[in-house]
Amino acid sequence: MAIPPGINESDFTAALAEFENAVGKDWVFTRDEDTRLYRDAFSPVQNEPEEILVSAAVAPDNVEEVQAVVRTANRYGVPIYPISTGRNLGYGGSAPNLSGSVVLDLKRMNRVIEVDDKRHFAIVEPGVSYFDLYRYIQDRNLKVLIDCPDPGWGSVVGNSLDHGVGYTWGLYRDHFIAHSGMEVVLPNGEIMRTGMGALPGAESWGDYRYGFGPHVDGLFSQGGFGVVTKMGFHLMPEPEAYLKGIVTVPARQDIVDLTAMVNQLEHQGIIGMPNYNTPLAPHLATPEVSAMLSQPFAQAAQELERWAQGNELGYYSVELQFYGPRETVQSNWRYAQRLIGDIPGATFETLHELEWPIAADEAEGLHKVALGIPNLEIFRLGTRQSADTLGWDGEMWFAPIIPKNGEAVLEAQEVFTEAFREAGMPSFTHPASTPQTWMYRAFVFLMGFPVSKVDVAANQRQREMFTHLANLGAEHGWGEYRTPPIFQDLVMSHYSFNDHVLRRFSETLKDAVDPNGIISAGRGGIWPRHLRDRSA
Amino acid sequence: MMDRRTVLKLGAAASAATLLPGFAVGAPGAGSGVRIERFVFDERFAEAIAKGRDAGETGIPISGVDGDLTRLWYDDLSLRWQRKPMALAGLTAEDALFVLGTLAPAYRMRVVEETEWGIARTIGPTPVSELPLYSWVIAPADRV
Structure with missing residues (x-):
């Protein structure tokens, strides 16, 4: 059994005994076969001395048990690391930052406290997954939509606390912004509630996030100031209709006008999350295009654009998602076409039109999370990205925030692609790379760095490149919003x-x-x- | 998901005794001592379909998956596992094993056996590719 740093064995033994008194012997884990379950499955330092391992895990069932565990930890100085469901893959999984920490596993605290489909909020415990919340809503035929990430097995609370994101409309998909009030066990074992939860008798916990005074909730996201045991979340009312259309534009520079127009649509609330992509994606690995892309960036960009136009493929695309009354989504789609039609050569196609309630069969083959349906599809090998092929066992996400405009996209394409070329590594970016749009008001220029369970040298190379890109990005004012420990x-x-x-x-x-x-x-x-x- | 009837129709003949190395499916107490309550097979591979058919013939409930575990998880296993842990075995690609193996610990279960079975070619409408198949057992921690 490992011992946490700075703790002597007898104190740790005493602390474990108190943990057992608090939560029951069955819920304190110290055997290697138990603690290894808390390794980061996608760790970029697997089987290296730097790999972060845990000494034990404790799984309380309720807030009183959390208080008891925290008080014991505080008395003995035992480092604890709360996790919700521990599935933050690509950003650390269930592993702490400090090796030897005791994981405070909140999976048993999986109660949905309340869902209101008239005021549109939920209050949940940390062990509630998106699947759990979805089932609760479906079983009761409540008319609210959840916004969930890919995949849906994660914790609603945990995802929010790591600034996780989803795929639907506006601020709902920024899961921390969408929260409303918390219950937190502080390091001394006291329970604190924030927002309207701090006012005894208030029934507006899920309605108004600020309450009164300093808004301290941010301390508990990506931070170590307490153990969050309940959170409220604003939910989107179930809309009547959904429409998805796709826009394609022909030139590399079109991204400047395209993003400005799409921002105009999104920031008025006319569309949900836009999904930028390139129609060139299926062709990038062909010998002809690969050869083009191996050249210095400016030349590669020029030739790629010429090739795209010669083959009438388009250069960028963006899927626009409309939620609302059936008349409104049609009308808004027409407005989007009128607005973006100012870009020469822009083309438009309606992809899907649906109305709620949406049956599972209707959603088959569609991007279910955009419809508020949690799933596990992302793990199907056939749907993985090319960088995540056999031989790689997972990925660590490099997720720099860049401004939400086309100029930043063009600059990021060049800066990162050139960095890969100079390093002699296959590039994850190219002159048609597009950003992720989970954040309502920023772009993420996301890259998945592959990690291996067995190839230590490859992991070291990936870490070096990750570090180089993070430093390079910072020189340009781009910082990660979330990152592995x-x-x-x-x-x-x-x-x-x-x-x-x-x-x-x-x-x-x-x-x-x-x-x-x-x-x-x-x-x-x-x-x-x-x-x-x-x-x- | 492929149903039992389809599996029985598609599956190639194979002996249940050779179903999984290391233990005999459907034989409580045999091999690793785990009584298997469900067999999960990867319906993208003829070899896995055949093993699913064999498991079905021994009376074990079977489930076909295509790498996406959503329906099996949401409609079936998550409800059962909430009531009580269960032992299940499978012959699948890595994706299904990874997902179930990651979900299991929250229900006091874990992967207790994992063997690379061999490389197999996908069948069906999707582009043909070759992937390693894994033979595995997930079981309650207190039953192994």
Whole structure:
């Protein structure tokens, strides 16, 4: 059995005994075959000395048990790392930042407290997955839509706390922004509620997120200031109709006008999440196009555009999703065509038209999460990206935020593609790469770096490139919104305005709120005082 | 999902005794000592369909998947696992094993046996590709 850092064996044994008293012997895990289940399945340092492993795990059933565990941890100085369902794959899974931590596994706290389909909110515990919430809604025929990520097995609370995102409309798909009030067990074991939850007798927890006074909820996202045991979320009312149309434009520079127009649509609430892509994607691996792309960026871009136009393929596409009354979605689609029709050569096609209730069969073959239907399709090997082929066992996501405009897309294409070329590595980007649009007000220039369970040298190369791109991106003002644990110190170091005052301020708060540094040490690049040197 | 009738029709003959290396499906207490309550086969591969048919003939409930576990999970296993853990075996590509193996620990179950069975070619309307198949057992932690 591993021992957490800074703890002697007898204290750890005593702490484990208290954990058992609190939650029951069956729910404290110390055997290797149990603790190894908390390894990050997609760890980029698997089987290397840097791999983050846990010493034990504790699974409380309710908030009182969480309080007891936290008080014990605080008394003995045992580092604990709360997880909800622990499926944050690509960003660390269930593994903590500090090796030897005890995982506080909240999977048993899986109660849906309330769903209101007249005021459109839900209040849930951390062990509630998107599947669980969806089932609760379906079983009761409630008229609300959930916004879920790919895949739907993750925790509604956990995803939100790591700034997770989804695929539907406006702010609903930014899962932290969509939250409304929390219940948190603080490092000293006290329970705090935020927003309207802080007002005894208030029935508006799920309605109004701020309550009164400082809005402290952000401290509990990507941070180690407490254990979140309940959260409220705004939900989208089930719309009447859904329409998806696709727009294709012919030139590389068209992305500038296209993004401006799509922003105009989205920021008025006319469309849901737009999905940018390139019709060139199926051709990029062909020998002819590969040869083009191996050239210096400017030449590759020029020849690719000429080739695309010669073959009348279009250069970029964007899928537009409309939610609302059936008359309105049709009308809004017509308006989008009128607006974007100003781009020479733009073409339009209606892809899908549906009305709720949408049966499972109707959604087959469609992007189900855009319809609020959780699924596991993303794991089907045939649907994986080319970088995630056999021989690779997962991926770590490189997720820099760039401005939501075409100029930034063009710049990111060039900066990152040239970086791969200079490094002599196959590029994950090219002159037609498009951003992810999960955030309502920003683009993510996402790349999935493959990781292997067995090829240590390959993992090292991928980590070096990841680090290089993170540094390079920071030089251009692009920072990651979320990252695996081994890169969190690096990424926080990039958010350095005024001599890293954001980190220093957070550390000051950490020292005050969690003086023994027991909760999620190192999460978000914020270490407790006694471990701070290790991240320098 | 492919139903039992289709599997029985499609499957090639094979002996249930050779169904999985290391244990005999449907024989409580045999092999690894796990009584299998469900056999999951990958309906993209003829070899896996055949094994599914064999398992079905021994009376074990079977489920076909095509790499997407959504329906099997949402309509079936998640409901059963909430009531009580169960032992299941399978012959699938890596995707199905990964998903079930990741879901299992939340229900006090885990992958207790995993063997690379060999490379197989996909059948059906999707482009043909070759993938390794895995023979596996997921079982409650206290039953192994």
